[in-house]
Amino acid sequence: MFTFGDSWYLVLAAIIFAIGAVGLVVRRNPLVMFMCVELMLNAVNLTFVTFSTLLDDVGGQTAVFFVLVVAAAEVVVGLAIIVAIMRRREGANADDVSLMRG
Amino acid sequence: MELIWLIPALPVAGFLVLVLAGRRLGDPAAGWVASAAVAGAFVASVLVWVTLLGDADGTRQVSQTLWEWIPADSFQVSFGLLADELSILMCLFITGVGALIHVYAIAYMRGDPDFPRFFTYLNLFVASMLLLVLGDNLILTFLGWEGVGACSYLLISFWFTDPANASAGKKAFVTNRIGDFGYMLGTFLVFVTFGTVDYLQIDAAAPGIAGGTATAIALLFFLAATGKSAQLPLFVWLPDAMAGPTPVSALIHAATMVTSGVFLLTRLSPILEAAGWANDLIAWVGAVTALLAAGAAVAQNDIKKVLAYSTVSQLGFMFIAVGSQNYVGALFHMITHAFFKALLFLGAGAVIYSMAHEQDMRRYGQLRRYLPVTFGTMFVGWLAISGIPPFSGFWSKDEILAGSYTVKPAGQLLWIVGIIAAVLTAFYMTRMMIMTFAGGREEWRTEGPESLPEVPADVADATEHADSAHAGHDDHDAHHDHHLTPDHTPRESPVLMLAPLVVLAAFAAVAGVLNLPFAKSLHFLEHWVEPVIEGEGELPPGVVQWILALVSIAGAFTGVWFAWRVYQQRRVDRTRLEQPVLAHAWYIDDTYAEVVGGPGEAAFQAAADFDHEVVDGAVRGVGGGALGLGRAFRGLQTGFVRSYAFGIGLGAVALVVFAVLRMSL
Numbered sequence: 221m222f223t224f225g226d227s228w229y230l231v232l233a234a235i236i237f238a239i240g241a242v243g244l245v246v247r248r249n250p251l252v253m254f255m256c257v258e259l260m261l262n263a264v265n266l267t268f269v270t271f272s273t274l275l276d277d278v279g280g281q282t283a284v285f286f287v288l289v290v291a292a293a294e295v296v297v298g299l300a301i302i303v304a305i306m307r308r309r310e311g312a313n314a315d316d317v318s319l320m321r322g
Numbered sequence: 323m324e325l326i327w328l329i330p331a332l333p334v335a336g337f338l339v340l341v342l343a344g345r346r347l348g349d350p351a352a353g354w355v356a357s358a359a360v361a362g363a364f365v366a367s368v369l370v371w372v373t374l375l376g377d378a379d380g381t382r383q384v385s386q387t388l389w390e391w392i393p394a395d396s397f398q399v400s401f402g403l404l405a406d407e408l409s410i411l412m413c414l415f416i417t418g419v420g421a422l423i424h425v426y427a428i429a430y431m432r433g434d435p436d437f438p439r440f441f442t443y444l445n446l447f448v449a450s451m452l453l454l455v456l457g458d459n460l461i462l463t464f465l466g467w468e469g470v471g472a473c474s475y476l477l478i479s480f481w482f483t484d485p486a487n488a489s490a491g492k493k494a495f496v497t498n499r500i501g502d503f504g505y506m507l508g509t510f511l512v513f514v515t516f517g518t519v520d521y522l523q524i525d526a527a528a529p530g531i532a533g534g535t536a537t538a539i540a541l542l543f544f545l546a547a548t549g550k551s552a553q554l555p556l557f558v559w560l561p562d563a564m565a566g567p568t569p570v571s572a573l574i575h576a577a578t579m580v581t582s583g584v585f586l587l588t589r590l591s592p593i594l595e596a597a598g599w600a601n602d603l604i605a606w607v608g609a610v611t612a613l614l615a616a617g618a619a620v621a622q623n624d625i626k627k628v629l630a631y632s633t634v635s636q637l638g639f640m641f642i643a644v645g646s647q648n649y650v651g652a653l654f655h656m657i658t659h660a661f662f663k664a665l666l667f668l669g670a671g672a673v674i675y676s677m678a679h680e681q682d683m684r685r686y687g688q689l690r691r692y693l694p695v696t697f698g699t700m701f702v703g704w705l706a707i708s709g710i711p712p713f714s715g716f717w718s719k720d721e722i723l724a725g726s727y728t729v730k731p732a733g734q735l736l737w738i739v740g741i742i743a744a745v746l747t748a749f750y751m752t753r754m755m756i757m758t759f760a761g762g763r764e765e766w767r768t769e770g771p772e773s774l775p776e777v778p779a780d781v782a783d784a785t786e787h788a789d790s791a792h793a794g795h796d797d798h799d800a801h802h803d804h805h806l807t808p809d810h811t812p813r814e815s816p817v818l819m820l821a822p823l824v825v826l827a828a829f830a831a832v833a834g835v836l837n838l839p840f841a842k843s844l845h846f847l848e849h850w851v852e853p854v855i856e857g858e859g860e861l862p863p864g865v866v867q868w869i870l871a872l873v874s875i876a877g878a879f880t881g882v883w884f885a886w887r888v889y890q891q892r893r894v895d896r897t898r899l900e901q902p903v904l905a906h907a908w909y910i911d912d913t914y915a916e917v918v919g920g921p922g923e924a925a926f927q928a929a930a931d932f933d934h935e936v937v938d939g940a941v942r943g944v945g946g947g948a949l950g951l952g953r954a955f956r957g958l959q960t961g962f963v964r965s966y967a968f969g970i971g972l973g974a975v976a977l978v979v980f981a982v983l984r985m986s987l
């Protein structure tokens with residue numbers, strides 16, 4: 221019977237992370253970029269949990285809680301910024317917001 | 323009695339009052355306030371002196387530490403005043419002569435729009451000078467030293483709207499800076515050697531130091547003295563300093579400030595005693611200065627320039643005495659010179675005042691008929707400076723010359739140079755007196771410069787500078803006659819100006835009694851200062867001393883007689899004597915101007931370029947490099963969030979690759 225080895229979880233996490241990373245770089249819509257960031261974070265969470273099981277160490281699961289909390293906080297701030305930008309200009313394009321150009 | 327602090331404090335108080343309320347006090351109240359401050363300082367000096375008189379010989383020392391000035395670990399400087407035989411002597415004649423000159427200036431400066439400012443500076447000067455002599459350490463003396471330098475600058479260029487006056491002030495200041503550099507290095511060396519800058523501790527430790535160190539210290543302080551006391555090679559500023567008002571010339575550039583170099587060396591006599599050949603150098607520089615300056619004075623036509631070169635020459639005599647370790651002689655001449663030179667300057671001021679601010683002696687003549695008091699007092703001054711006994715100058719000059727005779731090596735030569743300078747002194751002073759007060763006719767009645775006695779063209783050039791100086795002067799003194807006109811009738815100066823002249827004349831006549839050579843018991847000055855000075859110059863034996871004195875008397879009369887023949891009887895053509903080389907003071911000043919203006923300027927320009935290109939270049943290079951680097955890297959900051967994210971991603975990948983490689987190696 222085919223069983224999912226532990227390495228499958230890690231591979232899945234890597235694939236999700238790669239999707240998130242590429243999406244973050246190639247997409248211009250800030251909302252989508254945001255979702256990509258969430259993907260990456262959750263991929264990392266998945267890795268933590270996997271290792272926690274593998275090594276029989278609860279520390280990995282603890283770390284996940286911290287990541288979730290930070291992600292929630294980041295979403296609050298990030299969405300607020302996006303809403304503020306959307307109010308000021310038509311559509312949402314991350315490349316239009318480049319005031320920090322040197 | 324702890325009154326010492328009052329001596330400098332009173333002029334400081336006068337200065338502050340005049341700074342704050344000078345304009346309101348106005349003319350002449352401001353002058354009276356200033357005079358009262360200096361007179362008060364004189365009274366305080368007398369009181370301290372009387373207290374010291376009551377002490378036993380050798381214990382006459384009162385020091386008063388007002389506060390710790392620079393407490394820095396092993397470097398301790400207190401703001402302390404030291405009244406001993408030497409400093410109280412200086413205080414007495416600074417405040418005494420100073421007070422007389424202040425009173426004189428009230429009348430002389432009357433009507434000047436900047437009357438209060440003049441007295442503000444004058445009080446500040448007296449305060450600085452008193453700090454200079456009363457300071458109990460080299461640093462406090464330096465404060466006074468710089469203070470008098472600054473006041474000298476301010477007062478030389480008092481009528482600063484004329485560029486000639488302003489540049490004369492600058493010249494004095496810059497020349498003195500060269501001397502100050504010697505003072506500072508000397509102070510550093512003293513501190514390194516003795517670990518202190520306090521005079522009493524230096525004096526106590528001085529006998530033990532190495533000859534080479536003592537020589538170096540002596541030379542550095544002598545450099546300082548050549549600046550302030552106008553000796554070769556730094557004397558060039560003093561003749562130009564005559565651009566200031568005449569009371570300034572009398573107070574600062576004759577009686578007090580220019581003697582501070584002599585004072586400083588006397589103060590450091592315990593070091594000089596061990597300084598070996600530095601003493602010979604001091605004596606010879608003094609002798610050469612005395613001779614050259616006396617020569618230059620022979621051909622000056624500006625009455626104040628004659629006196630200026632005469633001052634340089636007389637200071638040279640004092641340095642001969644210092645170099646012969648004959649400090650008593652130096653101090654003696656300093657005091658008598660203060661009296662008779664202040665007298666002569668104030669007298670010259672009175673003449674200038676009466677002659678519509680004309681300073682060219684070729685336009686005077688026969689003034690004794692109009693200015694009897696001025697003439698009478700200046701006559702005393704003339705006898706004193708010419709070395710005619712029994713007037714004061716004879717005694718002090720003779721003591722210096724006698725002291726120089728025994729110097730080894732070549733003391734006789736030193737004496738001969740001194741005698742020649744003394745003969746020249748008698749000559750040029752007689753010339754000045756004849757041209758001013760006697761002579762054939764009243765020269766100003768013959769109109770215009772074209773009727774002046776024939777003089778070579780470049781001698782006339784030399785006086786041009788002076789002429790432009792009083793052109794500026796006249797602008798300010800609108801109440802005076804603008805020009806000396808043929809119908810001008812000289813009038814005697816006001817009483818306020820004549821009274822100081824009379825007092826000074828009395829002192830100039832009798833000041834010789836301070837140190838008569840006849841018996842040990844008559845050496846009052848010597849007994850007085852003996853405890854503070856080291857190294858007594860020896861005088862030649864009695865018979866030799868008499869012969870030397872007779873020679874110097876004969877010399878003085880020769881000088882007077884020859885001047886009489888040339889200028890009164892006109893048996894000798896004066897133009898043969900007044901060579902351009904003398905009128906230009908041996909071209910020393912011109913040579914400086916030439917050198918500093920030519921190769922000197924090129925060297926300064928090169929130094930400036932080095933500073934601009936290399937030193938500044940390094941600084942600018944660092945800044946420019948940082949800027950360029952920033953420019954190169956600013957392209958990285960695109961402002962696109964996604965490119966930043968990409969960068970972070972790449973960085974993470976690089977880190978992972980690095981970690982993996984590390985592990986696999």
